[in-house]
Amino acid sequence: MSTVLDKIKAYKLDHVAACKAARPLSAVEAAAREASPTRDFARSLMKAAETGYGLIAEVKKASPSKGLIRADFDPSALAKAYEAGGATCLSVLTDTPSFQGADDYLVAARDAVLLPALRKDFMYDAYQVAEARALGADCILIIMASVEDTQAQELEDAAFSWGMDVLIEVHDEAELERALALKSPLLGVNNRNLKTFETTLDTTRRLSKLAPADRHLVCESGLSTPQDLADMAEYGARSFLIGESLMRQDHVEAATRALLANPVPA
Numbered sequence: 001m002s003t004v005l006d007k008i009k010a011y012k013l014d015h016v017a018a019c020k021a022a023r024p025l026s027a028v029e030a031a032a033r034e035a036s037p038t039r040d041f042a043r044s045l046m047k048a049a050e051t052g053y054g055l056i057a058e059v060k061k062a063s064p065s066k067g068l069i070r071a072d073f074d075p076s077a078l079a080k081a082y083e084a085g086g087a088t089c090l091s092v093l094t095d096t097p098s099f100q101g102a103d104d105y106l107v108a109a110r111d112a113v114l115l116p117a118l119r120k121d122f123m124y125d126a127y128q129v130a131e132a133r134a135l136g137a138d139c140i141l142i143i144m145a146s147v148e149d150t151q152a153q154e155l156e157d158a159a160f161s162w163g164m165d166v167l168i169e170v171h172d173e174a175e176l177e178r179a180l181a182l183k184s185p186l187l188g189v190n191n192r193n194l195k196t197f198e199t200t201l202d203t204t205r206r207l208s209k210l211a212p213a214d215r216h217l218v219c220e221s222g223l224s225t226p227q228d229l230a231d232m233a234e235y236g237a238r239s240f241l242i243g244e245s246l247m248r249q250d251h252v253e254a255a256t257r258a259l260l261a262n263p264v265p266a
């Protein structure tokens with residue numbers, strides 16, 4: 001049976017082929033070389049996590065599981081609200097149509113602030129990594145559920161060659177094992193199964209026990225309260241990737257601040 005992830009992968013590969021035909025890799029690489037210097041995504045998270053929580057705040061208009069999340073959607077205003085509320089980094093969905101994202105949203109959000117930004121998309125080809133850098137991205141996502149090992153390695157190598165960081169995303173034990181063959185210290189545990197959309201913080205509870213000490217755990221999806229963060233901190237998570245619950249707030253800055261207000265449990 002084909003899953004949502006399979007469908008996204010199929011249209012994304014078509015999209016990348018069309019992009020390559022319209023704009024050769026050499027042109028994208030030239031643009032990437034001219035892009036704004038990278039901001040230190042991984043280091044910022046680790047530093048924030050020394051004294052509190054690292055927060056990757058996501059600019060997310062819609063999702064395949066929830067449909068439209070935020071009608072009043074202004075990426076630069078949202079980025080500013082996140083920054084003012086204490087977020088460490090941004091994540092900006094560029095995928096469309098599933099997430100109703102756009103490359104321009106990433107450019108606008110990052111330009112509005114000083115925070116490092118993740119291009120949140122489904123990556124399969126080094127071409128997309130160069131594109132990400134040309135858009136200003138400081139980090140890319142590798143979803144282990146959707147790539148082969150060699151592909152993951154190519155994506156990571158390409159990101160490092162552009163001076164970008166890499167968030168490696170896993171959802172089960174087998175993916176985590178495969179992720180450990182890569183070098184990036186940022187290990188994201190997605191609490192949402194991208195094939196069924198089932199979301200449970202038990203995923204982090206389970207996988208955190210298998211994460212080596214030299215990886216920085218990023219707990220992703222399904223988080224909405226300061227209590228969720230404190231709960232996940234008991235399992236070693238100090239950094240969080242949060243979208244929907246913040247995107248549904250009228251006052252994003254205040255909500256971001258409130259989410260981060262409680263101290264990390266001793």
Ligand SMILES: O=P(O)(O)OC[C@@H](O)[C@@H](O)c1c[nH]c2ccccc12
Pocket residue numbers: 058060120121143169190220221222223241242243244245
């Ligand atoms: O909106 P949430 O439940 O706070 O989740 C944010 C983020 O983790 C989620 O958007 C996400 C995690 N991994 C992904 C991969 C592709 C698209 C989206 C995602």
